[in-house]
Amino acid sequence: MLSRQKLFWLSRPYDLPGSDGRFLRAVRDSCAYHIKHCPAYRRICEAEGFSPGCLNRIDDLEKIPVLPTLFFKRHHVSSMPAWRQAFQVTSSGTSGSFSRVGFDWGCIFAEVPMVLRLGFYHRLVSPRPAHYVVLGYKPGRQDKMGVARTMFGLTHFAPPLTRSYALEWRDGSYVPDLEGAVRRLRGLEKSLFPTRIVAFPSYLWFGMRRLEELGLSVRLPRGSRVLLAGGWKQHYAQEVDKGTLYALAERVLGIGEEHIHEFFGAVEHPVFFNSCQNHRFHVPAYARVIIRDVRTLKPLPMGEVGLVNLITPLINATPVTSVMTDDLGTLTPGEDCGCGLSSPVLTILGRAGLNDITTCAAGAAELLNQTGAQ
16 A cells, blocks of 8 residues: 555655645545455444545545544454454553554554654654663563553664663563662663653653652763653543643753653554654644544534544554544644644643543444444
């Protein structure tokens, strides 16, 4: 599917107007592929009266049947047999259930150029080796979580000298070791090479608070960075604003906010959203975002709050071309950011309550049941 490769090999990662034509072609091909190879998805499209041929303008993307991430937590659907897939990953499953999404080899060959292009654009790629302290899961055979894959991937932007993890697999479960991570950070203060901390925001916050409570701080070598992936999830009640988090990082780690980078994505939408210099997420050319009304699912105008609908033709193995997250967010003009990017800014405001999104998932599940899909 060359249309997908042409889109993800674009040299200008935030040129949405210049990529509209490629994006539409790739999405048409993606929808056609899933309709042909996934009976459940085909029946949903038939029930919605959708066909790829109706995608003629970028505004037509709203016509694609939207499947909520909650649907993928309750139903396993695929457009490709497992033996043809490169691998499968799952969501973290903090709510007790998890999505399982397959990645095909064509997706991998499209995803790597995207990650590198954005990594160079945001100056994350460096030839200088670095030590990595990962405040997250240590990957292993037992682990297929997408966030573990993402965090491990982030340790390749600079050649890794060492990697240490705050969550290790022991006796059939993950065991946290924030105290060990703190000791490791203190031991890297005098290294000749920078340290890159890859972390859940919540784990970074708890670790830094622990250091401050003990009256301790570290001064990591020049060029050290913090890379934040994943949300606060089950720790949402302790979530703090970005300014508070960044200020603590400067006090405790000696890392200024200009060296703190954030990433946004989902297992069901593994497009690489990077924060700009003003710590905002601009929509990259490899995705499009629609904000939808919580009750009607109709697209909302710029600036209004609604459910975040993410669209990308990246994956062929699983029909995740258009997915609805349980996040509430807004889109605002990119020019208002002041960083120089004109691509719209996606702001995540928080998670919708389960009752708000159940109707969306129930609708998709009902369509499957009505058409005989299991």
